[in-house]
Amino acid sequence: MDNTHSIAAPAQASAPPSMLRVRAGAAYSHFMNHVLPPLVVIGLLCAVWELLCSRPGAALPAPSQVVNETWELITQPFFDNGGNDVGLAWQILASLERVAYGYLLAVVAGVSLGVLVGQSTWALRGLDPLFQVLRTVPPLAWLPISLAGFQDSNPSAIFVIFITAIWPIIINTSVGIRNIPEDYRNVARVIRLNGVEYFWKIMLPAAAPYIFSGLRIGVGLSWLAIIAAEMLIGGVGIGFFIWDAWNSSLVSDIILALVYVGIVGFLLDRMVAWVGKRVTRGTSPA
Known part of the structure; x- marks a missing residue:
């Protein structure tokens, strides 16, 4: 032993x-x-x-010059001297907060309208032409009308994000709903699923790959839109930081901010892709 x-x-x-x-x-x-x-x-x-x-x-400055001139911004991202004089971390977080509000609203409204258009032929014929026209309007073209309506820069920026991100979500969701296999629908009829059960057990799982493709496109467009909108509305935000740096001829600051913008946009895309992969169990075309 x-x-x-x-x-x-x-x-x-x-x-x-x-x-x-x-x-x-x-x-x-x-x-x-x-x-x-x-x-x-x-x-x-x-x-x-x-x-x-x-x-x-x-x-343009060389990379070594950019690092030398922006070293304080790199090493102290959370400084706060009051007003708009804050570190890049606070600028990015302010932009991300606006993106979060606008994007989440776009997700809720976009998926709901996409399901409606995908399920109803009447809704498809009535709403799809309107969606196809409105989605071609550039994001910044919505800013003046949103400023006129909200009379405030922050909700106006959120509306621009919402109206920019919603179209790919609607379109991809409706395509996913229309492409649900007929066998799935027949099974739902045989086992007599009610509307809520059909939505959660058949519709959403089958259309999830298409939905998350739209969500990835939407989050990228949201980040693009907020940068452009903040250049015009002012206040704290990475977009206004870039515009303010241009007005002050701080080209190195602009280059550093662009690097951060690219990294954050990449991370947002990967985050949505990761969630989509888990939800769709790897079947998402994204």
């Missing part, structure tokens, strides 16, 4: 190192295939940028 335990013990002890090697190999493979290529490309682009903009008379 003792010999059996003495023989089994090394086998058990050898399992953790083997598992560690597997995990290390997977991490190395992920780094080489997914992390290293973009790092190399970004490094090469920065090197070319440095060479082109380090020459005398260059119109």
